[in-house]
Amino acid sequence: MKEKGVLAAWRKSVLTGSRGKVLDITYYLTASPEFVKEVKAANKRQAEIAAAALCKTLPRSEFYKS
Structure with missing residues (x-):
């Protein structure tokens, strides 16, 4: 490793x-610092993908509720 x-x-x-x-x-x-950097970047990408998927599955009216 x-x-x-x-x-x-x-x-x-x-x-x-x-x-x-x-x-x-x-x-x-x-x-190692390089490994930590890679893991943080992967976690950020995963969170962005999950947020984008959530945006696509919710009806538009759910987005604009206050």
């Missing part, structure tokens, strides 16, 4: 018990 520009960084935290047994592993992922 890092090679494709999705992740900027990652970190692993391992929680071990008293005898060295692994109890839990937590991964911390940081998205």
Whole structure:
């Protein structure tokens, strides 16, 4: 994922018990700025498409109600 520009960084935290047994592993992922920009643009496009579809499905009188 890092090679494709999705992740900027990652970190692993391992929680071990008293005898060295692994109890839990937590991964911390940081998205790259380019990926964040792409996701925000895609969300904006999706919202615009949904709004346009809503405009086409509502009767004209629904649009101009106060």
